[in-house]
Amino acid sequence: MGLTARIRTRDGWAVSHAVVTVTDMAGTQVLRAEADEKGVVGDPTGLAPGAYTVVVTAVGHGPAASTAIVTASGRVDAGTITLARQGGGDELPPPGPWTVDPAHSTVGAVARHLGISSVRGRFTDFSAAIEVAPDEVTKSRVEAVIRAASIDTGNGPRDTHLRSADFLDVETYPEITYRSTGLTVAGPDRWTVHGDLTMRGVVRPVDLDLVHLGTGADPWGGTRAAFRATGELHREDFAMNYNQVVRAGVAAIGTTLRVELEIQAVQGESLPQA
The missing domain is CATH 2.40.128.110 (Lipid/polyisoprenoid-binding, YceI-like)
Structure with a gap:
């Protein structure tokens, strides 16, 4: 498995059908995958060793970006990536x-x-x-x-x-x-x-x-x-x-x-x- 990741909200719910985009350090997209109904991404595409940027987007949520290092195995586990719901974050609701x-x-x-x-x-x-x-x-x-x-x-x-x-x-x-x-x-x-x-x-x-x-x-x-x-x-x-x-x-x-x-x-x- 080339890329694995788990997409969750801050309160632990799966974000189904989130989209994960991986780009190399030159900004070229090398992989795009969609999470399943459990918020899990598992794409078999192997990646060349090196550093990559992982960007996760989902409707109703703010995007999240992180850096991932691919080893000689061609695999990377991005772990659990947390998305904030739009309207959440640092601010309380409207007064x-x-x-x-x-x-x-x-x-x-x-x-x-x-x-x-x-x-x-x-x-x-x-x-x-x-x-x-x-x-x-x-x-x-x-x-x-x-x-x-x-x-x-x-x-x-x-x-x-x-x-x-x-x-x-x-x-x-x-x-x-x-x-x-x-x-x-x-x-x-x-x-x-x-x-x-x-x-x-x-x-x-x-x-x-x-x-x-x-x-x-x-x-x-x-x-x-x-x-x-x-x-x-x-x-x-x-x-x-x-x-x-x-x-x-x-x-x-x-x-x-x-x-x-x-x-x-x-x-x-x-x-x-x-």
Whole structure:
């Protein structure tokens, strides 16, 4: 196989039918290949040893270029090439209000179980609003409300226990809220959202690592923006101290929770029909 490559978005999805063009150092095109539905390029054309430029393009994405060295074997593995969706990158979406679409968003958390595996859960009932500041993007804000009783880990008895006073105590504290207090640039394509999380009546600061994945039109005449956010929190900080030590000091349930958010937001203060 002469050229192999894997084309992905920044959030790990395959970019099907991306086009890979290879030119030599004189700028002459020596190879052109198209990725398959899995975002994989595998072209059998052998290449002469030397340095080449690999350019990847795809509809709806910005181009990417890199340099590849072909050895005497005539083969080169360009590895994983990441394309940014148009509308993503260093900028947040256009300023103004955005409403999170819960039907196309996920609010989840991951906890360690028995010290050897992970248990995933999600909240199925939540609402959130985003305000992208027009001048200073760092003044943008987000507010979210989660109905604590909507926790779903795929196991009924476990969910019942999580709703009890040992954990979320949903009868006393039916809502979990998050209100941002600031936004800082954390890198060329990411931000840190600073905010206050209120759970079980306890308020603690929680930071979220945020990536804007892109902005574009939807089938209902609206404009949507996609985000991914991750963070960590310690449940003891919110008076959730229940645990069971099962062996050699290993806790049945980890005390650190990893927060994982996949968000779609619609421009404006109301959602279109979906």
